[in-house]
Amino acid sequence: MTTYLRISTALIAVTSLSVAFFSGPAVAAPTPSPSETTSPSPTASASPTASATPTPTPTQRIPPAGPFTPCSAGKTLTSSALGKLYGYVINADTGKVLIDVRGTEVTPSASVLKVLTAAAAIVTLPPTYRATTKVLSVPGQPGTIVLQGGGDHTLSNMTGDSYTTYYRPARLEALAAQVFAKWNEPTPINKIILDSSFFSGPTYTSAWKASDRTNGYISHITGLQVDSDRANPDLTSTAYNGYRSTNPVLATGKYFKAALDGLADGATLVEGKTPAGAVELTRVVSQPITNWLSHAIAVSDNTETEFIGRHAAKAAGLPASFDSIQKLVKSTLEPLGVDTKGLVMKDGSGLAQANRVTPKLIAELMVKVANNESGLGSLETYLPVAGKTGTLAGRFNGPNAMAQKFVKGKSGYIPGLYSLAGIIDAKDGSRLAYALFARSADGKKVGYAARPALDTAATRFYQCGGGLTR
Structure with a gap:
């Protein structure tokens, strides 16, 4: 034989x-994983003979109406560790712009760019894909x-x-x-x-x-x-x-x-x-694609994000290539009212130094996410949580620990740039959408100290809530 x-x-x-x-x-055979991101399993139905248990009605969030006491971000935005700062903060409940520091100027993005690719995929692909x-x-x-x-x-x-x-x-x-x-x-x-x-x-x-x-x-x-x-x-x-x-x-x-x-x-x-x-x-x-999205945003997986972008591009009728990613994002987000002016996407992951975004673009997207417009609310569940999960698990320490659990954000780093963007459940009950980019430019330099400096700024936003001013 x-x-x-x-x-x-x-x-x-x-x-x-x-x-x-x-x-x-x-x-595939089931295997253990250090970063399980399973979709929620359906709850087993009750036995026909069992009495039905009343389902509690979710408490609807009531946004704070104000008036808000003015609360300055102060020195948290002028720290030398932030280099040349670009920032934008919006009250997601009212749409009011609270902070605008070079908000319409373009900057490299680092991995914050992943939220654009993820948002386009969420809108384009079914969650069971x-x-x-x-x-x-x-x-x-x-x-x-x-x-x-x-x-x-x-x-x-x-x-x-x-x-x-x-x-x-x-x-x-x-x-x-x-x-x-x-x-x-x-x-x-x-x-x-x-x-x-x-x-x-x-x-x-x-x-x-x-x-x-x-x-x-x-x-x-x-x-x-x-x-x-x-x-x-x-x-x-x-x-x-x-x-x-x-x-x-x-x-x-x-x-x-x-x-x-x-x-x-x-x-x-x-x-x-x-x-x-x-x-x-x-x-x-x-x-399912939801597992990919959750993992890619949580741990900032570059390859995974590029794959997600190509699947979304193909589903949108575009070639599954680098050249399609920017077209996909612009055609997906512009109809939702997100200003994509100045956007340059050489990739979907943010690894390329030539990528360009504005803080306004990212913050406007985060408003849509915070309000679950066009189903984008799932992106908030993927964002790392300060001091708890993903790339923010080890951050927001010391005086910034007060913002743990309340700041959610996608972090980013490439040589010469540190970034952080997401959603804050502020102390006063307000919901803030924010985007911050600390850049080496115009004679200013950033290093590792930019990370805790960004955390400090986000913590101040948490403290100030709807009364935040520059």
């Missing part, structure tokens, strides 16, 4: 159990299969109890098990076509540094990759390595070939498009 037949016969028996285990909409990775056979080409990417950066090469930063992703091992279960050709697989054409255009922009990839900040943005192309994404391993390769597509093909142990030992890997007439053999699907 050949090695292929011995292995495949044994694995088919095991696969029958695997297929049962992986059945259902999420095909998922990415699908398929394996297809090719009639007339015995032994040939296609691994067709659907733009799932979370697709994982992990096995067993290993896990990555992404919650319960689809796994290559599940895909391989299903191929084994369904493979009925007399010969093993001899060719694997790797189709990454779900996305289009360049996979890496000249607006990023080459070191952004090697330092682990970003991967090539390809329609087919595993684990966001991290060299070792296993969070159970002491050898974790966030380095990204120059060819995620080929790397994925090698992992998949290995996962098909005994069935594709001699297979050739070829990058190309799916041949006409190819027949789907099996598939796995990602977690």
Whole structure:
């Protein structure tokens, strides 16, 4: 008996159990995760014989009517640690502009830009949207299969109890098990076509540094990759390595070939498009887009945000490319009344130094989020909370601890710029939308001290509430 037949016969028996285990909409094996972002599960319905429990009526928030006692931001906006400051604060209840410091001037954004990409995706994609990775056979080409990417950066090469930063992703091992279960050709697989054409255009922009990839900040943005192309994404391993390769597509093909142990030992890997007439053999699907959004905003995942932007662009009828991100955001937000004047998006994640936003643009978007206009309220639930979650978990300390739990915001950093923007539930009950950018410019410099200085300003906003003045 050949090695292929011995292995495949044994694995088919095991696969029958695997297929049962992986059945259902999420095909990947469940794995633990340090950053679970599951969608809320429906509450089980009561037994027909049980008496109904009255559902409490939610208390409707009543915004404070004022008048508000004037309360100056004072020295919190003039700290030398903030360099050249750009800021804008709006009372989300009344629409009144409370702070305007270069609010209509453009500045680099850093990762605050992610809220624009996320907002466009929330408006464009249904919350149940998922990415699908398929394996297809090719009639007339015995032994040939296609691994067709659907733009799932979370697709994982992990096995067993290993896990990555992404919650319960689809796994290559599940895909391989299903191929084994369904493979009925007399010969093993001899060719694997790797189709990454779900996305289009360049996979890496000249607006990023080459070191952004090697330092682990970003991967090539390809329609087919595993684990966001991290060299070792296993969070159970002491050898974790966030380095990204120059060819995620080929790397994925090698992992998949290995996962098909005994069935594709001699297979050739070829990058190309799916041949006409190819027949789907099996598939796995990602977690819903809401999981991606929650994780991307919480931990500021650059690759994840770029993938989210491309899925939204494609759903909007645009090419899934870098060039579409700005078009997507402008066409989504302008009809909502957000002023996008001056917006420049070289990417969707904020990593590019050439990105430009105005504080007014970001604050106006946050007003829409605070008031849940066009369903944007979900973005508020994704924002890190001061002193509690995400990138703000370790911030707002010392005198600023009074604002913990009450300040929500997306933080950002690129060399020469620190940023913070979001929503504040102020002490007086007001809801404030804010955007702050501390920049090295005009002879002024910013360093790490800009972070606590931004926290101090946001804390003052919390204290002042509706009476905030410059």
